[in-house]
Amino acid sequence: MTEPGEQPPPETDAGVPGPDLIEPAGVAPQVAPPPQPPPPAATPVATEMPGTLATVSRGLDLNVAASREIRRASLYIGLLWLLSIGPIAATLWAFSAKQGGFEWLQRLARGLRPEFVPVGPGFGEIVFVILLIGFGCLVAVAVDAQLLATVLIGARATDRRFSLGGAIALVRLRYWRYVRASALVGLILLVPRVLINQVVMNGRPAGTEAQALVSTAIDILVSTPFAYLAAGIVLGAVGARESIRRSWRLARARWRLALLIGIVNTAVTYIAGFAVGAGGDILVRLGTAFGLGGSTGPVQILVLALIVALAIVSIGSLIMTIGALTAGPQVVAFLGLTGYSNGLDALNDPADLSAPAPSASLISLPMQLALVINAALGTLSLIFLLR
Numbered sequence: 001m002t003e004p005g006e007q008p009p010p011e012t013d014a015g016v017p018g019p020d021l022i023e024p025a026g027v028a029p030q031v032a033p034p035p036q037p038p039p040p041a042a043t044p045v046a047t048e049m050p051g052t053l054a055t056v057s058r059g060l061d062l063n064v065a066a067s068r069e070i071r072r073a074s075l076y077i078g079l080l081w082l083l084s085i086g087p088i089a090a091t092l093w094a095f096s097a098k099q100g101g102f103e104w105l106q107r108l109a110r111g112l113r114p115e116f117v118p119v120g121p122g123f124g125e126i127v128f129v130i131l132l133i134g135f136g137c138l139v140a141v142a143v144d145a146q147l148l149a150t151v152l153i154g155a156r157a158t159d160r161r162f163s164l165g166g167a168i169a170l171v172r173l174r175y176w177r178y179v180r181a182s183a184l185v186g187l188i189l190l191v192p193r194v195l196i197n198q199v200v201m202n203g204r205p206a207g208t209e210a211q212a213l214v215s216t217a218i219d220i221l222v223s224t225p226f227a228y229l230a231a232g233i234v235l236g237a238v239g240a241r242e243s244i245r246r247s248w249r250l251a252r253a254r255w256r257l258a259l260l261i262g263i264v265n266t267a268v269t270y271i272a273g274f275a276v277g278a279g280g281d282i283l284v285r286l287g288t289a290f291g292l293g294g295s296t297g298p299v300q301i302l303v304l305a306l307i308v309a310l311a312i313v314s315i316g317s318l319i320m321t322i323g324a325l326t327a328g329p330q331v332v333a334f335l336g337l338t339g340y341s342n343g344l345d346a347l348n349d350p351a352d353l354s355a356p357a358p359s360a361s362l363i364s365l366p367m368q369l370a371l372v373i374n375a376a377l378g379t380l381s382l383i384f385l386l387r
Contacts, residue, residue, distance in 0.1 A: 053260075073320050077144065084374075165360055177238075181243050196218050200214050227333075228246065236340055
């Protein structure tokens with residue numbers, strides 16, 4: 001039934017709805033498109049700026065939370081350090097054995113001038129190439145350690161997942177940016193540091209403890225604007241020049257925070273220097289205890305090689321630990337000031353940022369080539385000295 005005034009629907013003779021209510025034959029019904037999946041949520045980043053001292057505390061907390069990843073990275077850096085400095089250590093040992101053994105090396109380490117036994121021609125050139133390649137590898141490993149520490153601490157601070165291989169892949173992506181930025185900062189600070197040395201240290205490389213302390217304090221003040229260099233390159237994904245400009249702006253925004261980061265970096269470096277000095281003293285005592293003097297035999301050679309290898313690996317691991325301790329406050333401050341960390345996602349699939357980054361080989365091809373060449377030269381120097 002219909003209400004008064006309402007038109008009934010048109011019907012056919014059979015009493016069914018008219019043709020205007022029936023969909024034409026052969027025409028598919030319109031189906032609404034499925035809803036688009038929501039875009040992947042960005043990784044949450046704590047943008048609340050902690051206090052100046054709380055930044056250091058938060059950085060230490062991140063180091064503790066990432067201790068497992070840092071331990072693995074420390075072992076990796078330590079082994080690379082051993083491969084880099086191994087030929088240099090072997091050549092030094094063979095040369096000292098020819099000169100008079102461990103006692104001769106002790107006298108040299110104490111600043112004395114022992115007599116030198118002449119060595120055949122060509123040895124100096126071999127040693128020069130070994131030192132050049134070896135120290136080049138050491139510098140590369142030190143850069144890797146600083147960037148790797150920034151990646152791992154940044155990943156822990158932003159709840160990202162990074163395997164060691166994935167972190168190394170990101171480090172290699174940012175490596176040359178950081179090298180160029182560090183070189184530019186070195187050029188910028190060259191003149192101030194020369195002036196500091198002339199005024200405070202009277203142009204000498206070393207002075208009294210008070211002069212060294214004043215020189216270090218002034219150097220911290222001068223280098224404060226560049227406190228966010230590594231974080232800007234790794235987390236901010238910017239180039240070398242832009243990372244310097246941004247670090248300057250961030251330091252101006254909270255100069256006390258940038259100064260504190262510089263102080264922490266210097267303090268950790270000094271502590272590491274004391275640790276290395278203490279470790280060297282322990283090595284000398286162990287060498288004396290094992291009787292590693294001029295009459296060194298096969299067993300003593302094996303003991304000496306093992307002790308030196310463990311010491312080199314320990315120093316390399318210490319470099320990684322230093323990098324993590326210095327990266328902690330820098331990462332916390334950078335995230336608090338900018339809230340930006342998308343540079344960590346450079347290798348991730350944009351549709352699944354929670355997936356781990358793709359891995360890379362642990363040793364790059366140029367590093368492999370340099371290590372092989374240096375190992376061959378080190379072997380040649382041993383044959384040259386021990387024949």
